[in-house]
Ligand code: KIV
């Protein structure tokens with residue numbers, strides 16, 4: 143498949159063809175995302191913190207760690223448009239810092255665009271990055287980087303005020319130049335409404351079936367994540383079972399002296415050489 147561009151995403155949005163986005167964290171998961179021509183966007187999500195690095199939340203992930211993983215994902219990426227999350231703290235201290243850090247993600251992390259969580263309070267940063275030529279994907283609704291301030295991971299936009307905030311934030315981010323917007327954990331009615339109000343694609347996660355696209359975390363679709371399973375997650379495989387069976391099987395085969403097989407899995411010396419050696 144041809145390289146996916148922002149224009150191609152816009153075309154999918156207009157033809158109401160659902161956009162498919164998946165996260166990746168390293169070379170093998172990136173190859174997996176690229177293995178399907180149906181994957182439109184690969185996101186190096188800062189969920190990297192929990193599913194790959196064992197941190198308790200995304201706020202513990204540093205920019206250096208994100209760059210290290212983004213580079214590996216970039217090496218495996220083919221056609222999908224490649225985006226990385228800007229880690230917590232890397233775009234809040236000043237517009238100058240935000241530009242410098244986004245440039246590092248592009249130059250060292252080798253991604254094509256960056257994703258930022260937040261609403262109207264970050265439109266100046268979004269506008270500046272866009273002006274510099276770094277495509278920005280916005281992210282509204284549930285903002286995991288603010289789980290402490292928001293007292294946990296909760297569905298957003300359920301009240302009139304909450305729904306208005308999501309819509310106003312999304313409109314402001316579109317105006318600031320965002321090329322797409324992730325909408326996380328909102329009622330499906332709001333997911334549909336905000337999608338209809340915007341010209342740019344909405345990529346939903348827990349936002350119902352009517353957004354312009356859908357995103358899920360790689361480990362969630364693979365069934366390799368044993369932590370909390372959100373309501374919006376669907377497991378498309380149970381790799382944890384397969385993987386743990388392989389670990390168990392190897393351990394048993396070694397213990398029982400049944401691995402390696404002397405014929406199929408071992409090298410042998412030429413008889414003459416062996417006799418001279420002895
Ligand atoms: O970090 C992440 O994985 C994300 C997506 C799930 C939207 O932000």
Ligand code: NA
Pocket residue numbers: 187188189227286
């Ligand atoms: Na994220």
